[in-house]
Amino acid sequence: MHFDDKIPIYYQIKTHIYHEIITGTLQPGEKLLSVRQLALDVTANVNTVQRALSEMIAAGMIDSKRGKGNFVTMDETKITDLKTQLITEQVARAYQQLHALNLSDEEILTSLKHYMTQRGNVE
Amino acid sequence: MHFDDKIPIYYQIKTHIYHEIITGTLQPGEKLLSVRQLALDVTANVNTVQRALSEMIAAGMIDSKRGKGNFVTMDETKITDLKTQLITEQVARAYQQLHALNLSDEEILTSLKHYMTQRGNVE
DNA sequence: ACTAGTGTTCTATTTCTCTATTACACTATT
DNA sequence: AATAGTGTAATAGAGAAATAGAACACTAGT
Structure with a gap:
């Protein structure tokens, strides 16, 4: 994944996932890749990915289920x-x-x- | 001046001055405010303003004259x-x-x- | 000469971002 | 029970950005 060094990486990850949700690449209710796999995919640290996810969870766009995974909201x-x-x-x-x-x-x-x-x- | 906390201040100052040059608010050859006055105007530090100016000087958009001031390029x-x-x-x-x-x-x-x-x- | 106003440079400190590492909490499978 | 795979959290460290403050170099006017 290509990053703009003028903008925080966690913010760019958040934008990227939002785009996937909006375009339907990620469907409502669909499970996301694990935070560790996402970190590998975008070449960032788990904590950085987690920070991006935390903001989306707080916004209600992602449902987090401990031990299971992160899921796109069902609320279309x-x-x-x-x-x-x-x-x-x-x-x-x-x-x-x-x-x-x-x-x-x-x-x-x-x-x-x-x-x-x-x-x-x-x- | 309003800053976006996701983008470095020095970069936003640079963009702001470029806009003034392009729109003619700052005319070719015109003297800019002093770095100290600019710092007061945009509520930033002199060093931060200087960093923005340095990049514009390096790009040839601004001519720096020690002891005199900074001037917009005459090269339209x-x-x-x-x-x-x-x-x-x-x-x-x-x-x-x-x-x-x-x-x-x-x-x-x-x-x-x-x-x-x-x-x-x-x- | 002096002074004030310029640009320029340097050091120290703080804050934020990101990383690395480790540990903990929970779920599902075996 | 044991294990592997999840999310979550805490710590420590590196780096960039921004700030504050001081000093230096040059110009112009007095």
């Missing part, structure tokens, strides 16, 4: 809400940063469309 | 290039993150347009 409403929240945050942040560079709404849309076509032609 | 090409670079980075990052949430190009555009109209009606 929570998953939907999380997805909506993350999308809104991403869109808002991107917009505000580009707006802060004095780009108009039209210019922002144009830049994004341009990026999409570029990307579309490459792959 | 560098400023244009920086703007292009930052916009590309922001757009790419936003796109990739939303794409990672399984949003199609159309959905990404729709989300952005929706955010813009919401924002437009509020302000």
Whole structure:
């Protein structure tokens, strides 16, 4: 797993797992890999993985069962809400940063469309 | 100045000053506030400000003149290039993150347009 | 010369993140 | 009962980031 050294690893692990839940790579109720296996997978320490999990457990997105494992919540409403929240945050942040560079709404849309076509032609 | 505690302060200061240069708040050749005054303004330490400046000096975006002050580069090409670079980075990052949430190009555009109209009606 | 205002550098200390290691608590299987 | 596989917690140490404080180098005005 690739890490951005400007952002705490535990936070990036949390984001990564949230993405898996939202995209359905991890289904509601599904068991996660063990903390030790996750640590090996992302090349991080068990404690770092545990810290990421702790925040998700506190948020109710993951149910922890001692001796059994960690499980994605069965509450699909929570998953939907999380997805909506993350999308809104991403869109808002991107917009505000580009707006802060004095780009108009039209210019922002144009830049994004341009990026999409570029990307579309490459792959 | 508001800081995101997930990102180093020196890095956020750097980004902030780059934005001022790009938007023209700081003109080419213009003198910056002194490091001590900047430290007071953003509520950070002189050394932290100096670290941000050092990177911009190394990048050639700021000319440092000992005893006189720090000045925005006169090379407008560098400023244009920086703007292009930052916009590309922001757009790419936003796109990739939303794409990672399984949003199609159309959905990404729709989300952005929706955010813009919401924002437009509020302000 | 003196002084004030610049950028620059250094040391010491604190806080946070991450790691490594160990131990403990619980579950399921044998 | 014993064992292996879970989550959980505590400790100690390394490293980066940030702070505080002091000092040094240079410029300009008096």
